[in-house]
Amino acid sequence: MIVGFLILLPVAILLASIVVLGIGLRGRVIDDHPICRKCGYDLHGLPESSGRCSECGSDLKSTNAIRKGHRQRRWRMVSIGAAFSVLMLVYLSTAAWVTTRDADLRPYKPVWWLTMEARGKAPQRALAELTARLTVGKLSPGQVRSVAQLALDIQQRSAAQSDGWFSSMTQGVGDVPASIGQFLAKGAPPWDPAWGDFIEQAQKAGTVPPELWTRYLNQSLRVDWRIRPIVRKGDPLPIYWAVEFAQGSAGKLRCYMRLRLQLEDQQIDISFQRTSTKYWLGGRTGDKIGTYIPTDFAVIHNISEGKHDVKLIIDANLYYGITGDTYAELLAPPPNPVGTTHIELPGTLTLTGTDSPTVKLISDPQYQGAMRAAVSVSATVASAGVVNADHDWLELTINIAPGLPVGLAHSVLLRNGTREWNPNISSITLPAGGGGWRTTFSGQIKDFTADRADVILRPNLDLAARTFDIDSIWNEEIILKDVTVMRKK
16 A cells, blocks of 8 residues: 555656646736747737738638637646655656666565565565664664554554454364464554564563553464353363463463353353363464363352353463473472453353253265265385384375265274274264365274275264254264275384
8 A cells, every 4th residue: 555655656756747738838828919930930919810820921811720829838847846856756767767676675675664664574584674773773762662562552453353363264172273263453443563563672682562462462373262151060161261462473472371260140161172271372473272061060060051141261471582392281380470451251151950961963965966976085014113013004095075964973893894983083073064174093903904985974962962063963883895995013
């Protein structure tokens, strides 16, 4: 947008200058004497009976042979029009040369110009120049504060609206979701790590005001979550949350989190894989985690049926510049946090009776062909001894085409003849409309010697009940017959 403005404005000035130059050269009428249009001779006093110009002999009786009045050029307008025309031609010629040669003029641009460029869709080069000037001390404290304030405003707006972050969840409970949309605000510039690089460099140089650094840290942590909207009493309560850091490209931010679910007047510590309620996260662009509250929490059984307000409560300690693991489960927070933050995210939950199904089973014949065609698979088995002496190592690569007509919550098995193997590999959970998905599962398998096998996707209601977004599944097995099993040592 800025580049277009810097081109369109000079073009408009050039056209206006040409118009002014033309008007100045044409001049203004200073008398009402008749003038021969061909030679410019003053015909004042010429007898009316004379039909020809005394100077050039032109026929004065022909149409438009005579014009009225002498004209005097407007030299001030000529000067202004000519000057601006030359300036704009030089400017546009230089711009064309810079564009064709891909010359970088950013080192010569003023800070306000670079700041305007940084507001655009591709701020990296402008921010890199601003950060370079900051590093060598070429920015005043006021300029540093101005750019940092802009960066924090963009950080705040880009974190303000997270709708659709969980738009495509493609794995089951306990797995990192494989396809989650980015955390972008609508109508605001997305967060670019180059903004974080500027603020972190200013902090290193001691030129960013303390209140802006504190705001940067507090705004850096973003959390979004989903809870299964309708849950049957006695079933697990699936909860998924995602953590994102709006920070610099070095990924120096970490956080230690404690998460609790508030249901009615009760609070439940959330246990990831039933081991810990504290999390050490950071470094990567984002961490996405899924978990569920198991059925042995008595508080869930004591809640009445119906719709309830729920809330995810996060208390986080923020750390900057600590190296080490980007993810771990810790029993106690590390010392000396640079900040703390408290986040509360509301939601709703409907509890139904134990005899009320929350997953619809679909076996419509019109979908059989599409469901079978949506799945393809390849299999590889490594010889025994890769993991231990008694088991082979199985790898299954499964492809799911986009646009599933019905959801999947299916266990994966192998069958040869009448015998079946359950290699205990991760299962498939995809909502209706999902797909465009490919993953490789791996696990141990014992006494499997076949070179070909049927791969079976078997419906599993428990899997569906442990997702937050699957309310209907295909209630038939999907069998891929005679899949060739590649063997390797």
